[in-house]
Amino acid sequence: MKKAALVATLGSLSMLACAQNDAPATPKQAAAAPAAAAAPAPKAGSADARAIEAVRKLNPQVRVEHVAAAPLPGFRELVVGGQTLYVSDDGQYLLQGSLYDLRQQKDLSDATLANLRKRLLAEVPKSERIVFAPANPRYTVSVFTDVECGYCRKLHNDIAEYNKLGIAVEYLAFPRMGPASEDFRIMEAVWCSNDRNKALTDSKNGKKPQATRCNNPVMAHWNLGRRVGLQGTPMIIAENGVAAPGYLSPAQLKQWLDTVLAGQ
Missing domain, CATH: 3.40.30.10 (Glutaredoxin)
Incomplete structure (x- = not known):
């Protein structure tokens, strides 16, 4: 059962990597494309760096759009290919799915994705x-x-x-x-x-x-x-x-x- 779950996670992250690397743009398309900036590299040895390293052990090609301390104590929050992931600060555990704050009645994973969407869409000019x-x-x-x-x-x-x-x-x-x-x-x-x-x-x-x-x-x-x-x-x-x-x-x-x- 545990092995099947790990395979599913690997498959999911693999598809996310493929989504980010499929079909390189032609020169004309690339000229029109805005620069795509992933999350800046965190300090080596930090909890952020360990979280990114843990995800890239599953798939080295994944692009991490966002990494920060998670609302869940002891975890980092990452966005990869439009999905929110949670990785323990020691890099040992990974959670997939929505993190819901029962007190606030709020989907915290959705809030993270909304902030990312707002930032990325702001880079697309009206023209x-x-x-x-x-x-x-x-x-x-x-x-x-x-x-x-x-x-x-x-x-x-x-x-x-x-x-x-x-x-x-x-x-x-x-x-x-x-x-x-x-x-x-x-x-x-x-x-x-x-x-x-x-x-x-x-x-x-x-x-x-x-x-x-x-x-x-x-x-x-x-x-x-x-x-x-x-x-x-x-x-x-x-x-x-x-x-x-x-x-x-x-x-x-x-x-x-x-x-x-x-x-x-």
Whole structure:
């Protein structure tokens, strides 16, 4: 049983490493990609360093986005490939899963991921997003989208309704089939179009844009989606980094934003 659990952990970390190292960007894509900074190297011999070393013993290729003292005494908190891990200060024990504070009624693992998402998304300029916004938005969400995704199309069909409710939608690309797919090439063509908003709308309605190549951020967005823990599209992220539980209708999204951004 213990051996099976260790194998599962190894497999999970292996997939996370693959997610971070798959499909190197072409020179044109790399030119558009922002520099991806992992957590700075901690002092040798520190609890942070021991935690990173422990994780890398399971898989040397994992990228650690964040390491700090965990809310759980005696443990360090790490973010690897969009997952929060907890490693004992001596580097002997590793926990996977959500850490929940019963007193505060709060998922502390989600809070850590939200802070990471907020930081990483702040590095993506508006010029690299496709924006559908009302004149004076009350809320702005970042949405990882795929032109072939049914719920992504459903969301986009109602884009005017989101805007009427004061919600600005800023799209990032996440072609789920990966860099070698036709889906990926379509999304590159969308981002290379002279009118990206129209090209995105057309592509979601089954009309492929003219194949065009340019410096584009699609690969950078795809890698970013994996780093922030994307598990499906559309992934909707509020300004504070909190991710919605999947697709939400215009009214549902407004209600959700009222809740997660209350007092902010």
